[in-house]
Amino acid sequence: MRRWLVLAACMAAGGAFGWWAAAREGLPWGLLLGAAVWQLLDTLAARRLLQWLRSEQTHETPVPMTGAQPRLPGVWSEVADRVRRLLKKRDQQYQGNQARLEEFLAALQASPNGVVLLDAQGRIEWCNQPAAQHFGFDARRDLQQHIANLVREPIFKAYLAQGDFSRELAISGHASTPTRPVKLSVHVSGYGDNRRLLLSRDITAVEQAEAMRRDFVANVSHEIRTPLTVVAGFIETLQNLPLKKAERERYLALMAQQSLRMQTLVYDLLTLSRLEGSPLPGAGEWAAVNTLFEQCEQEARALSSMLAPQGHELAFESFPVCEITGNASEIRSAFSNLVSNAVRYTPGGGLIAVSWTVLADGRGQFQVRDSGPGIAPEHLPRLTERFYRVDRSRSRETGGTGLGLAIVKHVAQRHGAALEITSQIGQGSCFSIVFPASRVRQL
Numbered sequence: 001m002r003r004w005l006v007l008a009a010c011m012a013a014g015g016a017f018g019w020w021a022a023a024r025e026g027l028p029w030g031l032l033l034g035a036a037v038w039q040l041l042d043t044l045a046a047r048r049l050l051q052w053l054r055s056e057q058t059h060e061t062p063v064p065m066t067g068a069q070p071r072l073p074g075v076w077s078e079v080a081d082r083v084r085r086l087l088k089k090r091d092q093q094y095q096g097n098q099a100r101l102e103e104f105l106a107a108l109q110a111s112p113n114g115v116v117l118l119d120a121q122g123r124i125e126w127c128n129q130p131a132a133q134h135f136g137f138d139a140r141r142d143l144q145q146h147i148a149n150l151v152r153e154p155i156f157k158a159y160l161a162q163g164d165f166s167r168e169l170a171i172s173g174h175a176s177t178p179t180r181p182v183k184l185s186v187h188v189s190g191y192g193d194n195r196r197l198l199l200s201r202d203i204t205a206v207e208q209a210e211a212m213r214r215d216f217v218a219n220v221s222h223e224i225r226t227p228l229t230v231v232a233g234f235i236e237t238l239q240n241l242p243l244k245k246a247e248r249e250r251y252l253a254l255m256a257q258q259s260l261r262m263q264t265l266v267y268d269l270l271t272l273s274r275l276e277g278s279p280l281p282g283a284g285e286w287a288a289v290n291t292l293f294e295q296c297e298q299e300a301r302a303l304s305s306m307l308a309p310q311g312h313e314l315a316f317e318s319f320p321v322c323e324i325t326g327n328a329s330e331i332r333s334a335f336s337n338l339v340s341n342a343v344r345y346t347p348g349g350g351l352i353a354v355s356w357t358v359l360a361d362g363r364g365q366f367q368v369r370d371s372g373p374g375i376a377p378e379h380l381p382r383l384t385e386r387f388y389r390v391d392r393s394r395s396r397e398t399g400g401t402g403l404g405l406a407i408v409k410h411v412a413q414r415h416g417a418a419l420e421i422t423s424q425i426g427q428g429s430c431f432s433i434v435f436p437a438s439r440v441r442q443l
């Protein structure tokens with residue numbers, strides 16, 4: 001409405017001017033001049049509006065409006081106002097979307113699993129830090145690179161090319177070396193417009209656990225099969241052959257020996273599984289170290305006289321009355337495993353010294369030293385692995401299961417203690433369990 005009033009005012013002023021200049025003949029020219037002036041003013045206003053809009057839209061992505069809105073006459077002011085509001089709304093929406101996208105990417109970044117977004121051609125659009133580590137990408141530099149150029153494992157290339165992503169694929173990680181293999185599980189899923197989402201997970205620990213489980217089952221089966229075959233063979237002989245009494249008794253003694261071997265194995269396996277499955281021993285009950293020591297000594301003397309006719313020189317050093325807190329039967333089993341190992345692996349006549357010392361910082365050290373054959377350094381880190389044996393035949397001959405030191409290590413760990421082993425070939429061995437000061441008290 002105002003626009004037309006301005007036009008009328010311009011024309012009236014033009015008409016008056018025309019009348020003043022040339023009376024009746026000047027009137028139409030005056031009106032025309034008034035309309036032209038109005039048109040000129042209107043065009044200038046439209047131009048200012050256009051200039052302002054252009055200056056606001058020079059950015060590729062919307063940014064908040066910076067330039068001040070120009071003061072325009074009439075309808076142009078309203079046009080400018082409405083455009084400004086529309087642009088402001090669009091900017092706010094864009095900022096909101098941008099913030100949500102950043103939050104979403106931050107969440108993906110925090111994932112422990114690798115996440116890679118691929119475009120329809122298989123080029124990397126985005127990847128998080130775990131994925132960069134898994135595959136050895138540079139999260140910035142390698143954007144827009146084709147994934148198959150960076151992950152060069154042939155099975156991965158075949159998996160991508162095949163397009164059947166119904167299953168996961170296991171491949172070696174970027175940091176994998178022959179001595180420290182790293183295994184990754186990768187899974188691709190399609191989304192959006194032919195895009196793909198690649199997830200990667202470090203499964204090294206799972207694979208190792210699975211390999212250990214397989215080895216463990218194979219070892220247990222092997223350990224049980226050998227005595228079982230022997231016992232089955234003797235049973236068949238006893239059933240089919242008319243044996244003399246002495247022979248039969250010898251066979252029965254051998255069968256008893258083999259079944260004892262199986263019994264010991266099952267006992268050790270149960271001990272291990274109890275140690276793994278039961279809650280950590282608290283610090284409520286106190287056991288006298290002297291009592292544990294005496295039991296160990298009796299066992300050691302019995303075993304020594306059984307294994308070596310001339311026996312061993314056994315030195316159980318005395319010490320002030322002391323107590324230790326934890327699970328007494330677990331601690332006894334750990335102590336007696338170390339002492340019985342010393343007796344079993346030290347030839348008859350050798351020296352075995354067992355001691356208990358409260359160290360200057362209050363820690364308690366149970367130590368077994370022997371003058372046996374000693375252990376080569378390459379075996380030392382593996383001694384506590386289940387079924388790991390250095391001297392396989394000596395272990396079997398003396399009723400070993402290959403689980404003794406694994407049990408000792410477990411018991412030590414459960415009591416916050418450390419198992420320390422030092423040994424040199426020909427110089428004997430020294431096994432110590434060092435308990436934290438909080439578990440030891442002197443009376």
Ligand code: ADP
Binds near residue numbers: 342370391429
């Ligand atoms: P095992 O039942 O075979 O003795 P352990 O786990 O107790 O199993 O010990 C693992 C291996 O460590 C043994 O097979 C043996 O070769 C070696 N070993 C353990 N203690 C001694 C020792 N005192 N002297 C020499 N070798 C030892």
